Amino acid sequence: MLKVQSLSTNYGNLRVLHGVSLHVSEGEAVALIGANGAGKSTLMKSITGLLPPRKGTIQLFDENITAMAPARVIRRGIALVPEGRKLFATLTVQDNLMLGAYHRYAADRAQLDTDLERIYEIFPRLKERRAQLAGTLSGGEQQMVAVGRALMARPRLLLLDEPSMGLAPTIIEEIFAVLGDLQKQGLTLLLVEQNVRLAFAMARRAYVLETGRVALQGPVDELMANKEVKRAYLGKGYKEVWE
Amino acid sequence: MSLLSQIIQFTFSGLANGGTYILVALGLNIIYNATGIINFAQGEFAVFGSFIMITLCMAWGIPAPVAFPITVLALAGIGALFHRTAIAPLKKPSVITMVIITIGGSIFMRGVAMLIWGKYPQRLDPFIDAPPIRFMDAIIKWDTLLVLVIVALVVAALYWFFEKTVTGKAMRACAENREAALLMGINVDRIVLLSFALSAALGAVAGVVYTPGASMEYGRGPYFGLRGFEVAIIGGLGNSVGAVLAGILIGLFETFSAGFLSPTYKEAITLALLLLVLFVKPSGILGKAEVARLKDF
Amino acid sequence: MDRFDWKPFAVLSVLLGYLFVFGKLYTLMLLTRAGMYCIVTIGMCLLVGYAGQVSIGHAAFYAIGGYTSAILTIRYGVPLWGGLVCAVALSCAVAFLIGIPTLRLRGHYLAMATLGFGVIVYSLIHSSIEFTGGSSGISGAPPLTLFGTNLAEDGGIFYFLFVWINVAVFMLLAGNIIRSRPGRALMSIHGNEEAANAAGVNTSAFKLKVFVLSAGMAAYAGFLYVHYDGFIGANSAELMLSVIFVAMVAVGGMANLWGTLCATVLLSLLPEFLRRTQKVKAADLPDFIHNSLGLSDTQIFKLIQKFQELDVLIYGLIIIVFMIFMPQGIFTGTADMFRTLARRVRAVRGKRRVSDAS
Numbered sequence: 001m002l003k004v005q006s007l008s009t010n011y012g013n014l015r016v017l018h019g020v021s022l023h024v025s026e027g028e029a030v031a032l033i034g035a036n037g038a039g040k041s042t043l044m045k046s047i048t049g050l051l052p053p054r055k056g057t058i059q060l061f062d063e064n065i066t067a068m069a070p071a072r073v074i075r076r077g078i079a080l081v082p083e084g085r086k087l088f089a090t091l092t093v094q095d096n097l098m099l100g101a102y103h104r105y106a107a108d109r110a111q112l113d114t115d116l117e118r119i120y121e122i123f124p125r126l127k128e129r130r131a132q133l134a135g136t137l138s139g140g141e142q143q144m145v146a147v148g149r150a151l152m153a154r155p156r157l158l159l160l161d162e163p164s165m166g167l168a169p170t171i172i173e174e175i176f177a178v179l180g181d182l183q184k185q186g187l188t189l190l191l192v193e194q195n196v197r198l199a200f201a202m203a204r205r206a207y208v209l210e211t212g213r214v215a216l217q218g219p220v221d222e223l224m225a226n227k228e229v230k231r232a233y234l235g236k237g238y239k240e241v242w243e
Numbered sequence: 244m245s246l247l248s249q250i251i252q253f254t255f256s257g258l259a260n261g262g263t264y265i266l267v268a269l270g271l272n273i274i275y276n277a278t279g280i281i282n283f284a285q286g287e288f289a290v291f292g293s294f295i296m297i298t299l300c301m302a303w304g305i306p307a308p309v310a311f312p313i314t315v316l317a318l319a320g321i322g323a324l325f326h327r328t329a330i331a332p333l334k335k336p337s338v339i340t341m342v343i344i345t346i347g348g349s350i351f352m353r354g355v356a357m358l359i360w361g362k363y364p365q366r367l368d369p370f371i372d373a374p375p376i377r378f379m380d381a382i383i384k385w386d387t388l389l390v391l392v393i394v395a396l397v398v399a400a401l402y403w404f405f406e407k408t409v410t411g412k413a414m415r416a417c418a419e420n421r422e423a424a425l426l427m428g429i430n431v432d433r434i435v436l437l438s439f440a441l442s443a444a445l446g447a448v449a450g451v452v453y454t455p456g457a458s459m460e461y462g463r464g465p466y467f468g469l470r471g472f473e474v475a476i477i478g479g480l481g482n483s484v485g486a487v488l489a490g491i492l493i494g495l496f497e498t499f500s501a502g503f504l505s506p507t508y509k510e511a512i513t514l515a516l517l518l519l520v521l522f523v524k525p526s527g528i529l530g531k532a533e534v535a536r537l538k539d540f
Numbered sequence: 541m542d543r544f545d546w547k548p549f550a551v552l553s554v555l556l557g558y559l560f561v562f563g564k565l566y567t568l569m570l571l572t573r574a575g576m577y578c579i580v581t582i583g584m585c586l587l588v589g590y591a592g593q594v595s596i597g598h599a600a601f602y603a604i605g606g607y608t609s610a611i612l613t614i615r616y617g618v619p620l621w622g623g624l625v626c627a628v629a630l631s632c633a634v635a636f637l638i639g640i641p642t643l644r645l646r647g648h649y650l651a652m653a654t655l656g657f658g659v660i661v662y663s664l665i666h667s668s669i670e671f672t673g674g675s676s677g678i679s680g681a682p683p684l685t686l687f688g689t690n691l692a693e694d695g696g697i698f699y700f701l702f703v704w705i706n707v708a709v710f711m712l713l714a715g716n717i718i719r720s721r722p723g724r725a726l727m728s729i730h731g732n733e734e735a736a737n738a739a740g741v742n743t744s745a746f747k748l749k750v751f752v753l754s755a756g757m758a759a760y761a762g763f764l765y766v767h768y769d770g771f772i773g774a775n776s777a778e779l780m781l782s783v784i785f786v787a788m789v790a791v792g793g794m795a796n797l798w799g800t801l802c803a804t805v806l807l808s809l810l811p812e813f814l815r816r817t818q819k820v821k822a823a824d825l826p827d828f829i830h831n832s833l834g835l836s837d838t839q840i841f842k843l844i845q846k847f848q849e850l851d852v853l854i855y856g857l858i859i860i861v862f863m864i865f866m867p868q869g870i871f872t873g874t875a876d877m878f879r880t881l882a883r884r885v886r887a888v889r890g891k892r893r894v895s896d897a898s
Contacts, residue, residue, distance in 0.1 A: 050425060074428040086423035088416045095412050103428030105409050153428070281648035283655075332864045340863055342594050342651045343790050346783055347859025354853025465779055469659060472652050510663040514656045521653045522641035 001026040001188055002047070002078075002157055007056035009039075009046045016042040018212040019056065024157065029189040031199035031220070033233060034209035040192045041083050043209070044161050048080045049073045060157070074103050079155035083162050083192075085146040089135030093126055096134045096145050100152030112152075119148040122178055140171030147175065157188045164195050176202060196233040200224060208233075248380035253498045259387045259452075261494020262394035263289075266449035267471025268478065268486040269401065270442035276418035276481050277438035280341045284325065284349035286468030288446025291352065292318050293459040294360045296451045297367045307370050315447045322443025326436050349464055356461040364458040390452040397448055398487060405483075414438060418481075473517040479527030489527075545715075548798050549708060556704050560697070568700040572768065574808040575703035579761040581788045581804045582710045582797065583754030588786060589795035590718060591743075591750045593643065594651045596782050597658030598758050603665060603777035604631045605759025606766040607672055610681040613767075620684060624763050631759030632752050639751040643744060655779070662777040677773030684767040692768055699768055706764070707801070710757065714797055717753075722746040780852070787859045793869015803870060807858070811851045 006019040016039045045051035052067035120127035123144040164172045193199035200220045208216040274282045299310035371385035405411040417424040478485025501509035609623035683692040691699040766772045792800030866873030
């Protein structure tokens with residue numbers, strides 16, 4: 001479905017990605033792990049068109065979407081839940097969700113209310129808070145809005161950039177349960193996570209990004225057994241997750 | 244004239260002036276929210292609006308109710324053109340560059356206004372040619388009331404636009420978080436263009452409601468711009484509810500200080516208030532917390 | 541780059557010497573005024589270009605200088621040097637008082653505050669008629685004398701020299717400030733205040749000093765002007781003049797003293813240039829213009845007359861065009877242009893050679 005080939009991206013004058021290649025098949029959940037500054041978020045931005053790559057190609061099905069404007073990428077069915085949520089804090093929850101469907105607002109108006117109801121079914125708490133300003137919600141609720149907002153775009157491929165960051169374990173569980181359900185219903189996921197255990201529980205395959213290059217890749221069970229991964233990502237983190 | 248009727252008189256003319264300033268300030272806020280730029284050419288939009296209205300009404304004899312929307316549309320076009328020619332070509336503008344370039348724009352527009360409409364003041368007939376209302380000793384022109392109505396309508400329309408329409412919300416989204424707005428598929432560039440058009444249109448309304456019964460000359464731009472900025476600052480930059488309140492305040496302050504303190508130094512006194520606010524509390528006297536709920540409108 | 545560069549000074553001296561000996565009086569008069577503006581814009585260049593603070597109110601300081609000296613010398617019989625001291629001192633004091641709160645502001649706020657200040661000064665000058673003469677201004681200021689010589693005599697040929705020696709001195713002074721430690725720090729980070737503060741430079745003290753200095757220089761220029769012309773009017777405090785000062789610095793390439801100097805001379809001559817074009821008679825124009833425009837002589841005359849009023853518009857246009865296409869200013873901008881042009885030519889030639897060879 002998504003095929004990224006030898007992608008290189010700069011952040012200003014600094015090269016962050018050095019020839020990254022990866023692919024995601026339809027219906028799959030793929031994890032992307034790596035330390036801070038490995039280039040995970042940059043990769044997300046490159047795919048969605050926020051940060052056009054310098055070299056390499058990005059293909060969605062048979063179409064080349066390299067360096068396409070974000071507004072056109074989202075129309076092709078890729079939505080991103082950005083790092084740090086990036087909600088519109090002074091708009092209401094419902095407005096935030098509605099803006100998620102901005103690109104199909106005119107064409108699909110009749111459908112929107114149904115879609116909105118669906119989001120409220122998935123996250124019942126948001127329904128209670130629909131008229132509240134997004135900025136006043138708790139972190140977990142904000143993450144729900146961010147996921148809901150991306151889902152309102154009706155994506156075929158959902159990119160998630162560190163959805164668990166800074167959230168309480170119960171909330172993380174709730175959100176990941178939702179993501180798991182969505183994946184079973186056929187949504188394709190590309191998940192960036194620092195919480196490796198969490199990511200591996202969700203995904204079948206994973207890529208390990210190190211200083212802008214794919215260091216390791218393969219099925220999750222294989223990676224779990226890899227010494228390097230164990231040491232760098234599961235070692236201490238393993239304990240923290242359970243506490 | 245008794246003190247009371249003087250107060251009534253000043254209140255009405257103060258409100259009418261304040262209404263003009265509110266419109267200029269709202270225009271400034273819209274551009275500021277969308278781009279982080281203070282548009283120094285905002286006052287020139289008002290001057291252009293006024294002159295176009297004068298040409299349409301006085302020279303071409305088009306009735307005011309028809310000329311008014313034409314003027315507003317024309318200014319929306321000029322605003323869009325301004326963005327495309329002066330603002331958009333810059334790739335990574337610094338604040339200094341933006342300040343200087345919008346000043347350049349304002350000077351350019353002033354030159355164009357002088358070239359087209361000449362150096363001398365031009366007048367516009369009153370909209371409502373009826374004997375003024377006499378209340379006690381105060382004389383209140385019908386046009387003053389009309390100005391208040393128009394300003395109230397425009398403010399209400401803006402409220403509706405930003406609170407109820409998806410384009411308005413998209414505009415607020417851009418102001419708040421450009422990157423997230425891009426991810427929603429919002430064409431941020433087009434929204435910025437729209438904000439310039441809208442802002443210029445508001446300037447046009449300000450210029451048009453200011454002129455009847457008075458006159459307009461090509462050098463009035465900085466006056467509007469400074470008053471609008473004063474109002475925007477006192478209300479808290481980018482805060483439109485604050486701007487409405489501050490506009491009323493400044494309008495009243497100006498007429499009352501002219502009436503009771505000194506008409507000669509009215510300009511200096513009113514601007515001194517701006518400096519005072521800038522020095523003491525540049526974030527505006529209407530603290531952010533109270534009005535944060537309706538920041539963008 | 542950090543060392544004192546004497547070459548431009550040599551060029552300047554030769555140019556001025558040549559003009560002094562061979563220049564027409566009228567040219568010298570124009571250049572004398574340009575020199576006065578240079579004194580203002582050198583200060584502005586330090587403030588806007590190096591310290592990164594946009595002031596749109598410097599005409600106010602220029603006017604304060606001129607008016608103070610004029611009022612003191614004419615009304616109170618104060619000697620010239622007294623007028624000078626008071627003019628500069630008052631301007632610096634005002635700048636200091638305004639500067640303390642203003643310079644805490646940034647970017648837009650600062651620009652607006654200085655703009656507001658400028659308009660206040662203008663309106664005060666305009667409305668306190670008994671003191672400043674209002675719109676009719678003040679005339680009869682005594683001419684500047686030095687060593688018993690009236691500098692304005694003989695068409696002001698010595699005034700020209702005097703003003704330009706001043707310009708050279710201020711250029712030296714400004715160069716020294718830039719080479720000083722805080723000046724270098726500010727320049728190296730291109731006016732990025734946060735970075736400067738992080739690097740341990742007390743930017744606010746430096747900004748205030750530069751602001752006061754530039755106000756003093758503007759006042760000095762105003763003083764020079766009023767004792768040259770004998771007259772000063774409210775238009776010396778006009779917003780437009782403040783904007784022109786900023787434009788001169790912008791066209792010069794912001795943090796570029798020599799660029800500012802050149803831009804100041806060029807832009808001060810612009811209105812004169814436009815006036816010259818007005819003198820062109822409609823009948824002198826080639827026939828094809830008449831034919832292609834289909835206009836009568838009087839219509840063309842009116843057009844040309846209008847052209848003279850274009851200076852406001854052209855100033856605006858110049859600012860926009862330079863900010864968009866040549867943000868590095870006329871010096872570096874033109875040099876860059878030639879360089880890219882040369883590279884293109886070379887590239888084309890190279891290609892041709894390759895194709896020739898094959």
